[in-house]
Amino acid sequence: MIKLLLPGLLMMAGPAAPAADLSPSDPVLRTLLEGDAAEGMGNHGALLDTAQILTALGAKPADGQADLATQWTQEAHDHGVTDSGLGFRGRALGPAYRHGSLGAGGSMTVRQLFLAGQRAQISVAPARGAANLSMRVQGADGNTLCAKPIGGVQADCIWLPLFTDRYDIVIENGGAVPAAFYLVVR
Known part of the structure; x- marks a missing residue:
């Protein structure tokens, strides 16, 4: 009897939900x-x-x-x-990107100028299955504006600078193995 009911139950359940998009x-x-x-x-x-x-x-x-x-x-x-087969035309200005790799327990700091009143965005994605990465954005005064683990496909820090100033972008590898990443600054 169970063998007869199982196919019917599976048909009533409908199609499986599509997998979540794992792209940034x-x-x-x-x-x-x-x-x-x-x-x-x-x-x-x-x-x-x-x-x-x-x-x-x-x-x-x-x-x-x-x-x-x-x-x-x-x-x-x-x-x-x-x-x-692609036919694109680019823009004169756009985001800057950086590819980096950190050894176990390593960190990297990038200083970046952001303009007052213009949206600032930092995006980081782990490359080739990297894990245990985190990012932090600090103002010139040393205060942390944003601190996030880089889990999943992408982590973002977005803010609106009140003054034109330099900010520190710190990427850290808290893992026991090297980890690669991509950083995009807008």
Whole structure:
């Protein structure tokens, strides 16, 4: 009798709920992680697509960081990919991104100028399954504006500076293994 009822109950339950989207909501972070994944899988066609999307989003590398759009484009060309089906035009200004890696227990501080009266946003996403990362934003006076664990796909700190000033962005690895991440500053 149970064998007869089970198929009927399963049909009445309906389709399974779709899996939650595990991608960051920030388009630059999402593109950086997609490019990272494409590079890791050796999918050079997708790598060229993500390089062009990154350029179209107007994202630029932070000072001293590699230009991933250029690097990924070159890597795709080196592997015989000559054209992408994407046709985007970029903006002159846009967010800055940074790729970083921290050793176990390590931390990194980036100083960034933000303008008074303009929305400031810091977004961080763990790369390649990194865990135990956290971020903190501190004003020039040393007060913490935002402190969050970087869990899931993305963590954000958003505020409106009252004065034009430099802020410290601190990324910490509280884990026992190295952890990589992407940081986007808007």
